[in-house]
Every structure is written in C-alpha cells, then in structure tokens.
Amino acid sequence: MTPTEWPLLSAVRNAGTDDPVFQALLLAGPVVIVLIVLLGRSPISTVLAGGYLAVLVANTIRNVL
C-alpha cells in the first residue's frame, strides 16, 4: 500500500479537489489547529497559522495567474 492509498489520504484525494496544494492544506488544517491548542499563543504557532493562510492565498493567486 502506497502512502496515497492510506484511508485518510485517499479520502482527501477523492474528495473532489485535484489541486495538490489544497489537498495538503486539507490534511494540514487539523494538525495546525491541534498544535495551536498544545502550544498556545506562541511565535511558533503564530507562524504556523500565518503560514497556512499565506499558502492558501498564494495558491489561489497562483491558480488565477
């Protein structure tokens, strides 16, 4: 079984988005939120949250261009 065939990953892959960045963001979202819960409001968690949003915006802009 390859990593892309793991149940969670294959569910995301089949969820309707063909964009690998959005797929990665869907998988990373819960992880980022759990890290925020664990770390609290810290520079690391702030960078993680800001980075997540930056990737989302940047990928949308990239799709437009």
Place this chain on the structure above:
Amino acid sequence: MRGATATISRDVGRILEALGGVVLASILVTLVWGEFYAIPAMVVAGGLPLATGAALRRRFGDADPPGKLHGMMVAAMGWLAVAVFGSLPFILIAWTIAIDPAGLGAPDLTGRAASTVAAFQNPLNALFESMSGFTGTGLTMTDNEAALPRTLQWWRTIIEWVGGVGVIVLTTAILARPGSGSLTLYESEARSEKIHPSIVSTVRTIWWIFILFTFASILVLWLAGMPIWGAINHAMTGLATGGFSITDNSIATYDSALIDFALIPVMTLGSIAFPIHYLMLSGDLENVYTDLQTRWLFGFFGLGSVLLTAIVYVRGTYDSLFAAVRYGLFQFVSAMSCTGFQTAVSATNVALGRWPMGAQLTVAFGMVLGGAAGSTAGGIKLIRLATLLKGIRFRIVDVFYPETAVRRLRINNRRLTETEASQEFTEAAIIALLWLLFLIAGVAGLLAVLPAGAYTLENIIFEVASAQGNVGLSAGITGPESLPTLGKVLFLFNMWIGRLEIIPVLVLLRVGFKRGGLY
C-alpha cells in the same frame, strides 16, 4: 403515495443515521473537556436516531429512487426530524445535571448557569435551540452561553455547521429549481463548467471547500486574538452564517475591533454561492466577477453598511465615526449574510433594540433580503430580487415594442425565452410573496401572544424577520422566559419554512393534510 412514503422514510432514515453519527463523534469533545457525566446522555442521544434511521432504511431499503416531489418532502421532513432528534443532547444533558443519576459527577450549578442549563429541561426550549441550530438561525433559549457545558457549546456549533452544509447541498444539488439561483449557475451559457456533473461529486466538492474555509476562518480569528476554543466555534458558526456563540454577549464579549473586522470576510464567504467559491479557488476570476449575485452582494454590503453607519452616527448613537463604522458595518453584514452575530449590545455600547428606528429597519431590510442562493445565507436571496426587478422592467418596456418583436430577458448573462422568463419570474414572485405573507402572519401572531405594550412594532418585525430569515439577531424578545410558548411554536415554524424557502414545507403539509382528510 405508499411508494412515496417508503422512499421518504428510507431517505429520512439515512439522514437520521448520519445525525446519530455526528452525535456519537461529538463524544470526543466531551472526553477532551472531561465532561464524563455527559457521555451516557450523548450515547443515548446518538443511539436513538441511529437505531431509528437504520430501522427505516432497512424496512424501506427497496423503495423507488426519489423524484422531485420526494426531494422536497425529504428535505422538509428531514429538517424537522433532525431538529427533533437533535434536541436530545440538550434535554438529556440538562436532566443529567439536574438529577445526576447514578452519581455521574455532574456539576452543581448555581445562579444564571443553573437557570441557563435548566431551561433545556423543557423539551420545547430544546427543540427551539435545535431547530435554530439546524436552520442556521441562531436565536437562542440560552441565557448565558458561556455557562453551558462545553459539550453543549460544541453541539450548538456543529448543528449549525452541518445545517449550513446541508442547505448548500440542498439548493445547489438537490432542489435546484428555476429562479432558485442554483439552476442558474448550472445552466449559464457564460459559465465555463458546472461544479461537477453528478450530485455526489458536487456534494464532495462542497464539503472540501467548506472544510478548507473552516480551517482558514479558525486561524484568521485566532490570529485576530480570539482564544482557540472561541475561534473554532465562531469560525464554524460564522461560515455557516448561523450565529450561535459560546459567549454571553456574542462577539461583543471580546470587545475587539480587530476581531469584529476579522469576522467580516468569514461571514461574507458564507453568503457567497459555493459554486462561485469553486470557480474562485480554481482561478476562474472572470466568471466570479460576472456572477450577478456576487456583484450585488458586495454592492448591498457596501450601500447598506454606509447607510447604517450614517444613521447611527448622525442620530448620535455613537460619538465617533470609527465606532459608527465598526458597529454599522458589522451589524449590516451580520444581518444580510444572515449570520446574526451581535456586537451592538448594552454591555459594551448600544444594544440593537435601542438603535434608531431607521437603523433597525435597515438591519431588518438586510435580513429579509439575505445573501446569495447556493450559500448558507437565508432571506429571500439576491437572485430573486434580481429576477423580480429585471422581470418587472422587462414587462414594462415590453409595452413599447411591436407585438412581433422577439425579446429575451437577460439575467446573470443568460438570455431567457418568454417561457423561461415567465417561469423564473413566477417562481421568484411566488416565493417573495409567500415570504412576506408568512412574515406578516408571524408579526400578527407575535403581537397576539406578547404582552400588550411590552415591545414596539419595529422590535416585533425585526424579531420575526430574524427568525424567518434564519438570521438570529434579536431585539430582546426571544428567550426561555420572555417568549411565550405560542411564540416559540410560531418561531419554530418561521425558522423551518425560512430555511427551506417555504415551498417544500407547504408541499409536505399539503400531502399530510390530504392524507389526514383535512384537505
């Protein structure tokens, strides 16, 4: 009709099974917060719809596939059924805390916390809360949301979130009708593609967009300064344009301009049609711009916010222009997106119910109008307003053309034939008329059941428009004690028909009355 009963029963059964799964999955939150006393209540609350749903699905497993009539009846029946079964966590947890059977270690609540939770011992209050959640309304029987057990805070949030996805699926994939906006998106000549060719893949796409936006909204609110538990709950209810809060004074509790402004894009995302989000994320901005509903949404947000700001500033409700902009912008977007988050409360500034009459009616106008069809917003919807205005203009201008002239009504880049135009105009007119008739009936009903002189007429119009538009802003009438029993029943009906755009409920009632020999 027996065949229809089987089809509807099977599909409602499936919906109940899904509801049971959501309740049981929510036990994870109960465990995380250590509210172990609530576990038996949640197991029973999840097991009942699961067992009922499974029994219905098995009993009617070989029923015919659903048609258009079935779709409407399943939607109406399904929303009612999930509201009824969704009230179980409220009732069972409230009673667990009240009597603490088997020494489960339930908290010993006092004061407002005790009365807040105790309100859900009354099944009508619990049903009201559940219907308000699943319809994305946000009117509440809770006196102090912060005092609720975390399990119930979460349950209020998840039912609004699930209800939000449900209504998008309903309007874009299942009940797409001429004039509903959804069919408009599918059939548009100017549009490069449908979301996806099948209902299943469309629903999957809606899910991933909704989940992605939920994560983004949580992080935006957290970065704006909201604690993570608040960010999770408010992002979910904000994106679903539901408006339930976990704090006593909704968003005003945080008293942060940054959080207020951070919620504006969250509520806006929820009120844009989800097929448009798909285009946007795919990089197809041209079709996003040409979508009439999206353009009108931003236009109305801008004009309404400016008007509301001007009224509250000129009339002296707020001393500074910044405060007027902050509260005017937030409350108009909250109203027209049908979210119902409130920043104008007496604890921090001036309560909505004490705003000038013109300001209250401007907010009520936004609530009646609502956002885009195909979004989580309620109200009449922008596509219907556009269809009505353009249709009226078309009919008037028609007089000036010769009888032999072939004319097409142009709506949202589509050129409709006479027959198509007539069909869409009639649909929009019927729904708008029914919406107003039920609004008037609701106002009359509320006037009859409320104590004479207790509330102004604009307060009552505001509250009924809020319930029927699935908004949730309150002029102070809704509450476990302040709203009489008949008023609660009336609002249950208003919220139900408002969410389903009236016609599916009337179809269900007609069939029910006919079978009961009353019609």
